[in-house]
Amino acid sequence: MLADELTALADLLEPRAYPHPVERVEGLSTHISQLFLAGDFAYKLKRPVSLGFVDFSTLERRRFYCEEELRLNRRLAPQLYLAVVPVVREGERVRFGAQGEGEGEVIDYAVRMRRFPQQALLSQKPLEGPLIDRLAERVADFHASLVPAPADTPYGEPAAVLAPMLDNFEPLRAAIATLEAPEEAAAARCLQRLERWTRKRFARLSPELEQRRRGGYIRECHGDMHRGNIVVLDGEPVIFDCIEFNPSLRWIDTMSEIAFLTMDLAESGAHGLARRLLNRYLEVSGDYAGLRLLRFYQVYRALVRAKVSAIQRLQAISEESDAASAKARQRMQHYLALARSCTGRHHPQLFITHGLSGSGKTWLGHRLREHLPIIQIRSDVERKRLFGIPEQHRPPAHQDVPLYGAEATERTYRRLLALARELIAAGFSVLVDATFLAHAQRAPFLALAEELQCPCRILSLQAPMPLLRERISARNGAGNDASDADIDVLSLQIAQREPLTEAEHRHAVFLNTAAPMQIESVLARITGHNRTSRRH
Structure with a gap:
């Protein structure tokens, strides 16, 4: 660091350097940024470094990337990212100026942000289902607002996707070589399997990667979306700190972004909430086709974290810091194991529901x-998607017939069947949530399971009529669900329903929902039914 840079940084630690009242200033430093926490605000400078993947070496470059940071982050966190302000020198004094200020010699630029308490970070808070739902919806809406990468750019080309994945392995090999013999051999085998899996998966998915690029799924995303870059303000998730310094790290497949977020949730042990976020994102976005790439990107994201830990271990060894070296080793092995778990094979199953509305x-x-x-x-969500109707929008009465007529219902079940086929072929178990009151609606799904040789179960739900009516009335009153079924629809369903056939009974698990269901007992019944089915 240059002497004049040290002097400037020392000046910026003084309360008088700020255009607003400040009692105390705290400075934080990373390898590419310098952060000053001052009162209600934070100021972020780019350090004048050139490291290959980032180049902040000139004043104009630092100004450009400050403006990029403001532009990118105001998409998701406008309440946090306020302005780009100059750092000015007046005689012997260095201070922060105001936006557009022309006085003094401008020696640098900073992003001015609103501060928030560190305990508000999602990585510091208990994770809750409703918050995860809102986060999934926020990300899906954000992705939908983005324009696809221009066709003449290299973003999303298969070779450009593979290159950073392969870049992970060399630093990992170097760090693994520093381990003790038994650990070194095991970690080396794991890394070898992961590299082989990555190359084989890439060869299989190359046409899909190109299809995603041409289909417009390469967009200017956040690039670094994980719990540590999400803050909860007034009960809502706010995503901040986009990658501004390297466009190739943010012009990515939207599914790569979801892979990072779900991997990060799973890493914390919140596997159920990771699945919840994924499902809600898919309901809002409709991007079920992207699931073919999910595990491919999850492995990549876990290996990036492993590589960072590997680099930290090598640095700690060079600095003879045993504690830091041991911590980095533990994290590297943790992420290698997580990446390995993402490559595991899953034997898909098909579930279809059966029951009246409510x-x-x-x-x-x-x-x-x-x-x-x-x-x-x-079915409620996919039916409306087919007609271009928002999930929770209730169409006017005169539109009900086209939306819920026989032709629309047939189209909806065809859509559900096609999605089930696509997801099972991609290696995912599927639960198709529809009434399935007619034998003709159920039969194609049972045939699909037989064709694809995966277990199929019919989850048949029953409850007394007064309770069904009560639930439907409460749901319609709340107005926060995709279902438009009302009491008249329920009466029609009762008149037209067809009971399960004897053959269908062999696939059925009957559940009475009159009393609150314990999910553990339901899981036990499903598991027990699966074992019974295999014996038959």
């Missing part, structure tokens, strides 16, 4: 997907 099909699906690795697809 019987608890969606309620059950929402809870099962936090306990089982399943993707829930809802």
Whole structure:
């Protein structure tokens, strides 16, 4: 660090350097940034470094990337990112100026941000389902607002996707070589398997990667979306700290962003909430096709974290810091194990629900997907998606017939069947959430399971009529669900429903939802039914 840079930083630690009242200033430093916490605000400077992946070496570059940081982060956190301000020298004094200020010699630029308490970070808070739902919806809406990468850019090209993945392995090999013999051999084998898996998976998915690029799924995303870059303000998740310094790290497949966030949640032990976030994101976005790439990107994201830990271990060894070296080793091995777990094979299963409106099909699906690795697809959501209707929008009465007529219902079940086929082929278990009151609606799904040789179960839910009416009235009154079924629809369902056939009974698990269901007992019944089915 240059002497004049040290002098400037020392001046900026003084309260008088700020255009607002400050009692105390705290400075924080990373390898590419300098942060000053001053009263209600924080000021972030780019350090004048050139490290290959980032170049802040000139004043104009630092100004440009400050403006990029403001532009990118105001998409998701406008309440936090306020302005780009100059750092000015007046005689012997260095201070922060105001936006657009022309007095003094401008020697640098900073992003001015509003501060928040560190305990508000998602990484510091207990994780709760409703908050995860809102986060999933926020990300899905954000992705939908982005424009696809221009066709003449390299972003999203298969070779450009693979290159950073392969860059992970050399630093990991170097760090693994520093381990003791038994650990070194095991870690080396794990890394070898991960590299082989990455290359084989890439070869298989290359056409899919190109299809995603041409389909417009490469967008200017956040790039570094994890719990440590999400703060909860007034009960709502606010995502901050986009990657501004390297466009190739943010012009990525939207599914890569979801892979990072779900991997990060799973790393914390919140596997159920990771599945909850994924399911809610898919319900809002409809991007079920992207699931083919999910595990591919999850492995990549876990290996990036492992590589960072590997670099930290090598640095700690060079500095003879045993404690830091041991901590980095532990984290590196932790992320290697996590990456390895993401490559595991899953044997898909197919579940379909069966029951009248209000019987608890969606309620059950929402809870099962936090306990089982399943993707829930809802007829209420997909029906409206086919007609371009927002999920919770209730169409006017004169539109009800086209939306809920026989042709629309047939189209909806065809859509559900196609999605189930696609997801099972991609290696995911599926729960299809629909009434399935007609034999003709159930039969194609049982045939699909037989064709794809995966177990199929019919979750048949029942409840007394007064309770069904009560639930439907309460749901319609709340107005926060995709279902439009009312009491008249329930009466029509009762008149037209067809009971399960004898053959269908062999696949059925009957559940009475009149009393509160314990999810553990439901899981036990499903598991027991699966064992019985295999014996037959």
